[in-house]
Every structure is written in structure tokens, then in C-alpha cells.
Amino acid sequence: MPFELPNLDFAALRTLRLVHALGSFSRAAETLGLAQSTVSYTLARLREAFDDPLFVRQGQGIVPTTRCSEIVAQAGELLDRFEELAAPRDFEPAVASLEIGISCNYYERVTILPQIVRVLRCEAPGIRLKVISSTVQGKGQLTRSQSDILLGAVQIQEAGYFRRSLFKEDYVCIMDPQNPLAQVPLDLESFVRAPQVIVNYGDGYRARFLVAMETAGYRPNTAMEVPSPASMDRILLGTDLIATVPRRIAQTFRGEVASVACPVSAEIPIDMFWTARTHSSAPHVWLRSLIATVSGREAESLQDARSSETEDTHAFPDQSF
Amino acid sequence: MPFELPNLDFAALRTLRLVHALGSFSRAAETLGLAQSTVSYTLARLREAFDDPLFVRQGQGIVPTTRCSEIVAQAGELLDRFEELAAPRDFEPAVASLEIGISCNYYERVTILPQIVRVLRCEAPGIRLKVISSTVQGKGQLTRSQSDILLGAVQIQEAGYFRRSLFKEDYVCIMDPQNPLAQVPLDLESFVRAPQVIVNYGDGYRARFLVAMETAGYRPNTAMEVPSPASMDRILLGTDLIATVPRRIAQTFRGEVASVACPVSAEIPIDMFWTARTHSSAPHVWLRSLIATVSGREAESLQDARSSETEDTHAFPDQSF
DNA sequence: GTTAACCTATCGAATTTTTCGATTCATATT
DNA sequence: AATATGAATCGAAAAATTCGATAGGTTAAC
Structure with a gap:
């Protein structure tokens, strides 16, 4: 009986991966819908199986050991392969759950x-x-x-x-139906000058038409920034502001706002x-x-x-x- | 968030592999030192997880489904990789990367x-x-x-x-070999008076001998400050400047500069x-x-x-x- | 056609493992 | 010091695994 084969289940590896990703036992427990003590116990089993502390306390939180990071990388592959292997091969839409x-x-x-x-x-x-x-x-x-x-x-x-x-999606400009710009096709110069509501998607992303404008040497007249195009109509109505949004977004405001082609062409x-x-x-x-x-x-x-x-x-x- | 997350442990996969190899639940149980009903139960779990009968009865014994053979092949790899991963990491310097x-x-x-x-x-x-x-x-x-x-x-x-x-390291004073101070043991008074090149390590750090001097009420005759002792010899040669550096730094200039004990004792x-x-x-x-x-x-x-x-x-x- | 031999499946009880809530312990922050 | 945060630990409860016994099903022998 020299070696004891290590045993773990795939759920334990999933927990390990999640703890590694979130950097926290408690948050992993929350995500999994389990008690924190359960995650702690699972980690104890993992620590035993791999004979490594895996995570050590440091400051506020925990930090993975070098071995832990190796293990997580490998375990991730094992999990993916297992889940692919166990993936249902046939199903009936009507009854599948x-x-x-x-x-x-x-x-x-x-x-x-x-x-x-x-x-x-x-x-x-x-x-x-x-x-x-x-x-x-x-x-x-x-x-x-x-x-x-x-x-x-x-x-x-x-x-x-x-x-x-x-x-592929393209952009249109939307605005209050009373807006003079809505009455005729929008030319580039008017577009650049018009006061715009820019959607910044909570930072970290710049819409493609903005990139295209900038490449062409223009800068929009930014009157306001919002994180999402949701309920843009409420913002625009009764103002002289315009917004440039994907065509299908504009369609959700149909009837409320006027929309015209955007003179800056950019594909999404x-x-x-x-x-x-x-x-x-x-x-x-x-x-x-x-x-x-x-x-x-x-x-x-x-x-x-x-x-x-x-x-x-x-x-x-x-x-x- | 995938499907009804299948969960199994590696022991179950080992059992599957063994049953496949031996073509018999009972012999697998015997080999594993378990009851036959236990193997049967494990197979039930495997069948559930993979949604496949895995083995069907035929004549005396059982025969694996085609899916079962696929699974066994894949599971064998998973097991090998897992066991490799969980194997005690003995570190061999020659091959470690x-x-x-x-x-x-x-x-x-x-x-x-x-x-x-x-x-x-x-x-x-x-x-x-x-x-x-x-x-x-x-x-x-x-x-x-x-x-x-x-x-x-x-x-x-x-x-x-x-x-x-x-x-522990101590300080020595280095200078041009022609420097008169290099000819005799350096006394404290001469040391304090001698024009020095002070190493400030890019701010934020003051060498310990400076702290010791200050504590004793002396202030060095600072002629110049440099961020690092690197190539201090090039600076000193042909001048009347001295520098106080850790002994092992001085040794890297051996032959180029003279070095004498520093009369301010400070340990690093x-x-x-x-x-x-x-x-x-x-x-x-x-x-x-x-x-x-x-x-x-x-x-x-x-x-x-x-x-x-x-x-x-x-x-x-x-x-x- | 019956029986014997040989399997796997299943059942209930015993055992072990896993989970939970509460508490403790360790660390950092105020 | 006091507080806050988060992991470890404890005892009890719940769930799973395991076992022995037995049932069910197929094949081979008589």
C-alpha cells in the first residue's frame, strides 16, 4: 500500500477554480449557493489531495501559491474536457431541462x-x-x-x-422629431456640430463610429455621456440633442424619436x-x-x-x- | 452555468476504466476490494452522468457501448493527467522549468x-x-x-x-590610490572632513553609515551625490574624493581604487x-x-x-x- | 424443461462524507 | 483598543456511499 491514489470530484475542482478566480472563499460560496464552511471544507480536501496550502492569507484576502496557479490551469483543462465528455449528446427541446x-x-x-x-x-x-x-x-x-x-x-x-x-450592424442618429436636423438627410458637418449624447458603456469601450470619426479627424460635440443607450428616447425628447446608436437600438424607440442615417459609416x-x-x-x-x-x-x-x-x-x- | 452540472469523482472513472478492462463488475469489485453492489452503484452514477447505459448484458457477461469506449479512452487521459497533477512534486533542478x-x-x-x-x-x-x-x-x-x-x-x-x-556587511572607504588618506589608517576626523561622493540610491534611502554619523553628531562633507555605487571607480580616480561603500562593492573595484577601513562602524x-x-x-x-x-x-x-x-x-x- | 452457474440490479441498514449554522480565530483597519 | 472582514473549526443534521443479502435474468448442462 505505498501510494494512496488521490481522489477528488469535479465539483471540488470547480470550487477551486472559482475561488481562484474570485480570490475569496466567501464569494465563491455565495456564487455556488453554499455555506462558506462548505467551501472551506472542500479546500481542505483539495489541500490534502495536492499537499499544498493552495491559498495563503495575505492582507485583506488570500493569494494563491505558485503550485495553486499551476493546478488551477491544469484543472481548468480537465474540467473543460470532462464537461465536454459528459455533455448531453441528444436532447429533445420539449422536455430537456x-x-x-x-x-x-x-x-x-x-x-x-x-x-x-x-x-x-x-x-x-x-x-x-x-x-x-x-x-x-x-x-x-x-x-x-x-x-x-x-x-x-x-x-x-x-x-x-x-x-x-x-x-453586421450600422449606426443611425436619433433625435426629437421636432429637431430641424430630422427634416433632411444629415450631412457630416451638421453631425459633427450637433450636441451629442455619447454612450460610453461604463467606460472601457468606445463606440466604433467614434473611432471612425476620430480616424477621420473629427471630434463629436459631446454634450453628455451615459453608460447605456437604454431609454435614450426619454433623454432626447424635447431637447436639441442627438444620439448615435446602432440601428436596431433605434428601432426600439420607434415612433418616439426620429432617426436618420449616420453620415459617419462604421460597421459593428x-x-x-x-x-x-x-x-x-x-x-x-x-x-x-x-x-x-x-x-x-x-x-x-x-x-x-x-x-x-x-x-x-x-x-x-x-x-x- | 452549464447543464445539470455532471459531477463524478476520479475514483468513479477509475472504476469505469477497470470494469471496461476486466469486462466484469464483480471482478472489478474484487480487484478494488469492494462489494459488487458498490461497483453497481458507481456504474449507476456513471450512467446517470453520461446518460448512457455504458455496459449492456450479453451472454455470460457484459459488453461496452460505443459511447462507453469513447468515454473510457477520454477518461483514461483525464485520470492520467489528474494523477500526474496530484503526484507529489519532487523537484529535479536539472529538468525543472x-x-x-x-x-x-x-x-x-x-x-x-x-x-x-x-x-x-x-x-x-x-x-x-x-x-x-x-x-x-x-x-x-x-x-x-x-x-x-x-x-x-x-x-x-x-x-x-x-x-x-x-x-552582515560593513563599510570601507575607497579612493584614488594616490590619495594621501589611502596611505595610513583613516581616522574619524579626516573621514568627516574628506570630500565624499554619497550614494543616495535614488532617494528614499540613507546609507547606514550616514545614519550612524548623524547619530554621533557628524555630517559628511558631501561633494557629490550619485544614485548607485556602480562604476564609482571611474568617478574617484584622479580626484581627491572618497566614497564609503559596502566592502563587497569595493571588492568589485579591486586593483583600481584603494580601500581602507571606515572609521564609522555600521553594519548592514x-x-x-x-x-x-x-x-x-x-x-x-x-x-x-x-x-x-x-x-x-x-x-x-x-x-x-x-x-x-x-x-x-x-x-x-x-x-x- | 429443469437446474445450476454466473452475472448484475436492488433493497435496507450501517457507515462515511458532506453540508450547514454558529462560533472562533487571525488579520487588517478605524 | 475596538471593529470589521474573512477563513477555520465545531457539533449536529443531511446526504451519499458502502455493505450484505437477495432478487432478477441469461446461459450452459443435464
Whole structure:
């Protein structure tokens, strides 16, 4: 009996990964819906199995040992492979019961999700969507399994992610219907001069039309910044302000505000990303296909986020290598 | 947030692998020293997790489903990787590959690092040292994991740091060999009067002999300040200036400048600090031991940076609680 | 066609592990 | 000092795993 084979369950590895990601036992417990003492006990088992303190106290919080970071990296791969292996191979939308995590921002919540939800309630009422704000962390949320699908105008260069292009969006300018600018096509000069409400998405992101403007040497007349285009109509009505928002956002204000083409042309490519972990899971394949379908015709082209390639057998397959 | 998160432990995967190999629940149970019903129960869990019968009865025995064989192949890899991951990390310098961060200043880079590097290239060529300037932030760099080891004449009062005393250094005065002061032992009065090049280490630090002088009521005749003792010889040669530097720094100028004992006695304790984060990591233990060894005999005394401390049972142990 | 041999599945009880709430302990902050 | 934060620990409760015994099902032998 020289060696005792270490034993752990995958849930323990998930806990380890989460503690590492959050830097806190208590927050991990909260996220998992468990008591803090439970996480503490799980960590004790992990410490035993790996014969390492894993986390040591430092200052306010905890800091992972060097070995811990190695382990988390490896364990992450093990978990992904296991979850891929255990992913359901077949499912019936009508009876399947599971939760799928989607990470996206306001734009996708407004333009894509409502249609998805409608279909889901009819055809797959057992699929529960857990939508979280991606802000600028969408990629990390995917890799940490905090979400299964990432939607948005995101660019991921690295290998290890699958991508499907959904559609391209462009900008329109919206304003009070009384605004003189709403009466005629908007020219560039008027656009640049007009007092604008700029959406800054809570910092860390600059809308593409702003980048395009700047590249062309213009600077908008920023009268106000807000973090989200939500209820922009309420802001604009009765003012001389204009706002430049994606076309589909503008459509949600239909009737309330006037919209005209934006003289600065900029495209927003909206993509869907996922990882190998859910790549072969039947419900995920189904949902991704649904998302692509409701996103419209443009969704026919598709690719891997990485370079390579395969083959497609479904109506709206995720990927062709 | 994936599906009904499947959970299994690695022991279950081992059982699966064994059953697959032996083609029998009972023999697997026997091999594992378990009851047959236990294996049956484990298989029930596996069947649930993978949503597949895995084994179906045929004739005398059982036969694996195709999915089962896939799973066994994958699970075998998962098990191998897990066991590799959980295997006690015995550190072999010759093959280890990792980076270790050291925070120190010019003095330690000149006196300690060259010897370390020499040993490392022979015995542990896979260890990459990342040396950063500690200036006066060494402690913060440690706690922020910007470095793993801090070397220098540092005093850390707080708890949470490990310390090992390396050696004590003293000062000598160096000057042009032609300097009259170089011909006889230097007396205090001449020392105080002599025009000095003062090393200010880029502000924020005052050399200990300066503190000692001031305490004794003397003030040096400062002719010049420089941030580092590097190439001090080039500055001194052909002048009447003197400089007071740690003995081992002076030795790097050997032959170029004359050096005499400094009449102000001040000791510089050179210590090594680290944190719990790397305390139990085999490569770090090994390197710390190496640093202590090449730092010489004086390294035998050792303590914790915190209050408690004990004696030492190993040749050059970091610490024993 | 019955029986014997050989498996796996299942049941109830015993055991072990996991979880929880409360408390304690350690550290940092006021 | 006092307070706040967060991990460790304790005892009790809940859940899971394990075991022995037995049931159910298939094959081979008579």
C-alpha cells in the first residue's frame, strides 16, 4: 500500500477554480449557493489531495501559491474536457431541462434575446437562460465557465474559441422629431456640430463610429455621456440633442424619436463565441443554431475563431472547419 | 452555468476504466476490494452522468457501448493527467522549468546574483530568474506577487513575511590610490572632513553609515551625490574624493581604487524575505537554500520575520516553526 | 424443461462524507 | 483598543456511499 491514489470530484475542482478566480472563499460560496464552511471544507480536501496550502492569507484576502496557479490551469483543462465528455449528446427541446449561460450587453439583450426567449418558451420551456453582463470581460467569463455563450461586438484572437458571425450592424442618429436636423438627410458637418449624447458603456469601450470619426479627424460635440443607450428616447425628447446608436437600438424607440442615417459609416460585427466545453453538447448546439437563425440571413457565413476548420451537417451549423 | 452540472469523482472513472478492462463488475469489485453492489452503484452514477447505459448484458457477461469506449479512452487521459497533477512534486533542478522573481538592488545584483547564476546554469538551467529593482518597494513587490524573493538591507516588521539572514556587511572607504588618506589608517576626523561622493540610491534611502554619523553628531562633507555605487571607480580616480561603500562593492573595484577601513562602524544586515505563497514550493525552497549557501557561513542563523522563531534542523532550512 | 452457474440490479441498514449554522480565530483597519 | 472582514473549526443534521443479502435474468448442462 505505498501510494494512496488521490481522489477528488469535479465539483471540488470547480470550487477551486472559482475561488481562484474570485480570490475569496466567501464569494465563491455565495456564487455556488453554499455555506462558506462548505467551501472551506472542500479546500481542505483539495489541500490534502495536492499537499499544498493552495491559498495563503495575505492582507485583506488570500493569494494563491505558485503550485495553486499551476493546478488551477491544469484543472481548468480537465474540467473543460470532462464537461465536454459528459455533455448531453441528444436532447429533445420539449422536455430537456437545463440552464445555459449567456454573456452579453445591453445591445444583445434588446435585439437578440427577446426573440430567443419567445422561441424558447414555446419549443424548449425547460431551458433556463442565465444572462450575465459581459461588460469587457466576456472572454474571461467564457473561460471560467461563468457563461457558455458570449454575444457581442467582440474580437477574440486567441485559439481555443469558436466563433460564429451573426450579422453586421450600422449606426443611425436619433433625435426629437421636432429637431430641424430630422427634416433632411444629415450631412457630416451638421453631425459633427450637433450636441451629442455619447454612450460610453461604463467606460472601457468606445463606440466604433467614434473611432471612425476620430480616424477621420473629427471630434463629436459631446454634450453628455451615459453608460447605456437604454431609454435614450426619454433623454432626447424635447431637447436639441442627438444620439448615435446602432440601428436596431433605434428601432426600439420607434415612433418616439426620429432617426436618420449616420453620415459617419462604421460597421459593428456582432458575433457569437463559445468554447470546446459546450461545442458538442446537443442543447448548446441547438440553442446556438437558434440564435444564429433569429439573427437573420446574414448568419450564414461562419467560422472558427481560430484559423482552422471542419464541416457542417446541420441547417445552421456553428462552424465549418 | 452549464447543464445539470455532471459531477463524478476520479475514483468513479477509475472504476469505469477497470470494469471496461476486466469486462466484469464483480471482478472489478474484487480487484478494488469492494462489494459488487458498490461497483453497481458507481456504474449507476456513471450512467446517470453520461446518460448512457455504458455496459449492456450479453451472454455470460457484459459488453461496452460505443459511447462507453469513447468515454473510457477520454477518461483514461483525464485520470492520467489528474494523477500526474496530484503526484507529489519532487523537484529535479536539472529538468525543472519555471521562472522565479527576485527583487533586489545594485548591491545584491553585484554580490549575490553572479554566483547564483553560475550555479543555476549548471544545475538548474530551466530556472529563469526575473530580477527587478526593489528600490524602496521591495515589500510591496513581494505582496503583490511581482517577485518571489526580496534580497537586501530591508527591515520588515509586519507579520506574514519569512526572513532569513544572509550575512552582515560593513563599510570601507575607497579612493584614488594616490590619495594621501589611502596611505595610513583613516581616522574619524579626516573621514568627516574628506570630500565624499554619497550614494543616495535614488532617494528614499540613507546609507547606514550616514545614519550612524548623524547619530554621533557628524555630517559628511558631501561633494557629490550619485544614485548607485556602480562604476564609482571611474568617478574617484584622479580626484581627491572618497566614497564609503559596502566592502563587497569595493571588492568589485579591486586593483583600481584603494580601500581602507571606515572609521564609522555600521553594519548592514543583508536578509532574504519571502511569503507563504512560495514557502512550500520545492523550487523556491531549493533556490532560497542556494542563495543562503552561496551567501556564506553567516547564513546559519535564521528566523521568521515575525516575532516567533526557532531553531533549525536542516542544513540550510528556511524556517522551522 | 429443469437446474445450476454466473452475472448484475436492488433493497435496507450501517457507515462515511458532506453540508450547514454558529462560533472562533487571525488579520487588517478605524 | 475596538471593529470589521474573512477563513477555520465545531457539533449536529443531511446526504451519499458502502455493505450484505437477495432478487432478477441469461446461459450452459443435464
